[in-house]
């Protein structure tokens with residue numbers, strides 16, 4: 129048992145609870161995704177032992193190396209893919225992940241729909257929005273969102289909501305608020321937003337999934 133993981137988990141959960149309460153929300157509406165990318169199995173196990181079951185990785189291959197062993201010991205662990213997905217890895221992703229957060233283009237929607245049909249597993253899907261319209265960032269442009277959502281729904285993907293990473297160095301609140309507005313406009317309940325530096329702000333603005341790595345596992349090597 130690793131007391132440090134347990135303490136950090138408890139602290140993050142209580143910060144989520146406080147932020148939810150401040151916004152008049154129930155803390156049960158907010159799920160904490162422990163982002164374990166770059167951390168090895170030995171670092172992840174104590175968080176599982178502390179009772180946490182929801183994790184996120186950003187690379188398919190890294191997750192394939194780590195999670196089959198962990199899922200053998202913790203079959204109820206839930207794994208989300210939060211990073212960019214190449215279409216040629218869609219089948220691997222559908223096999224391993226319970227949710228996919230970074231769907232951002234029609235070709236990937238097609239590849240995922242085909243993979244879901246072939247493998248017979250259906251991960252929850254989030255559309256990533258390039259909420260700050262930054263040229264180098266993943267996610268669809270805000271203006272492309274309606275067409276991409278139509279395409280995802282037409283392909284039969286179970287779209288749970290929207291995901292974003294606001295521009296670094298800028299106050300994130302307006303970007304979180306915009307993502308929340310877009311989700312409402314399209315009748316979507318899920319909002320995957322907020323990382324170590326800004327998850328409380330995200331919770332006050334409606335996040336249903338916060339993605340926290342560094343605050344839980346420490347700095348990445």
Ligand SMILES: *Cc1c(COP(=O)(O)O)cnc(C)c1O
Pocket residue numbers: 163165186210211293323324325339340341342343
């Ligand atoms: C790494 C990562 C996170 C976690 O970031 P921290 O700042 O370490 O909490 C969240 N979301 C995505 C998409 C990531 O790649």
